[in-house]
Amino acid sequence: xxxxxxxxxxxxxxxxxxxxxxxxxxxxxxxxxxxxxxxxxxxxxxxxxxxxxxxxxxxxxxxxxxxxxxxxxxxxxxxxxxxxxxxxxxxxxxxxxxxxxxxxxxxxxxxxxxxxxxxxxxxxxxxxxxxxxxxxxxxxxxxxxxxxxxxxxxxxxxxxxxxxxxxxxxxxxxxxxxxxxxxxxxxxxxxxxxxxxxxxxxxxxxxxxxxxxxxxxxxxxx
Amino acid sequence: xxxxxxxxxxxxxxxxxxxxxxxxxxxxxxxxxxxxxxxxxxxxxxxxxxxxxxxxxxxxxxxxxxxxxxxxxxxxxxx
Numbered sequence: 001x002x003x004x005x006x007x008x009x010x011x012x013x014x015x016x017x018x019x020x021x022x023x024x025x026x027x028x029x030x031x032x033x034x035x036x037x038x039x040x041x042x043x044x045x046x047x048x049x050x051x052x053x054x055x056x057x058x059x060x061x062x063x064x065x066x067x068x069x070x071x072x073x074x075x076x077x078x079x080x081x082x083x084x085x086x087x088x089x090x091x092x093x094x095x096x097x098x099x100x101x102x103x104x105x106x107x108x109x110x111x112x113x114x115x116x117x118x119x120x121x122x123x124x125x126x127x128x129x130x131x132x133x134x135x136x137x138x139x140x141x142x143x144x145x146x147x148x149x150x151x152x153x154x155x156x157x158x159x160x161x162x163x164x165x166x167x168x169x170x171x172x173x174x175x176x177x178x179x180x181x182x183x184x185x186x187x188x189x190x191x192x193x194x195x196x197x198x199x200x201x202x203x204x205x206x207x208x209x210x211x212x213x214x215x216x217x218x219x220x221x222x
Numbered sequence: 223x224x225x226x227x228x229x230x231x232x233x234x235x236x237x238x239x240x241x242x243x244x245x246x247x248x249x250x251x252x253x254x255x256x257x258x259x260x261x262x263x264x265x266x267x268x269x270x271x272x273x274x275x276x277x278x279x280x281x282x283x284x285x286x287x288x289x290x291x292x293x294x295x296x297x298x299x300x301x
Binding site: 057106107 | 235236239242287290292
């Protein structure tokens with residue numbers, strides 16, 4: 001099981017994401033944004049949180065066009081798994097791998113706190129380690145997490161059971177309380193909260209560990 | 223040749239920043255402001271003199287990078 005974690009200038013959760021993958025049993029390969037290919041045999045690509053390219057133009061917009069971006073798109077087109085967290089989620093929407101966009105928080109403030117998430121579907125490798133409807137505690141740390149999509153897209157996400165997580169108490173104005181969405185093939189997940197920050201009880205919680213354990217476990221069986 | 227690109231949120235997309243600016247203007251005593259929408263202006267210095275070709279090229283730039291057409295609209299002006 002190989003996981004690639006991409007680092008852009010301004011990424012700051014890349015190490016945490018690598019540790020979360022490692023603890024779940026994956027071999028982690030670190031990849032630089034200027035690389036044009038992913039290492040051979042990568043099963044899952046992690047796009048970390050942070051402020052890639054200083055959030056210039058729009059959050060994630062420049063990173064989405066970086067050399068490694070094309071390789072991530074090819075990986076996804078092959079049916080590979082991609083997990084984007086926080087800025088990684090913004091990058092995935094800018095790449096067009098996930099629908100919708102992340103706008104400025106409705107309250108305009110940067111929000112940094114632990115929130116409750118409801119597991120909205122267990123029908124994907126990322127959430128198979130949770131019980132349906134389970135409420136988990138995961139931190140958010142973002143200024144632009146206000147998930148926005150047109151009515152048609154929202155209806156489609158709902159109809160196809162592609163909302164992975166919903167906020168119990170919506171912190172940022174996200175439509176439909178959406179905290180994380182899946183691609184049509186259920187292998188690309190983008191989410192604003194940070195499960196990689198809660199994989200060890202010693203650092204504030206372990207509710208995120210099941211996401212990585214479930215993912216790596218599911219892929220090891222595949 | 224210069225191109226000027228205006229990027230605005232699409233009609234109907236809530237603009238929390240514009241709304242905050244509107245509120246602040248009200249606080250300052252500017253009572254007549256019904257709505258504020260905030261956008262971006264991007265100026266590009268271009269090589270060449272074919273206006274039509276330049277406009278087509280800048281539109282392609284908008285579609286690929288300068289605007290996020292999920293939530294934003296854009297207009298291009300060659301000046």
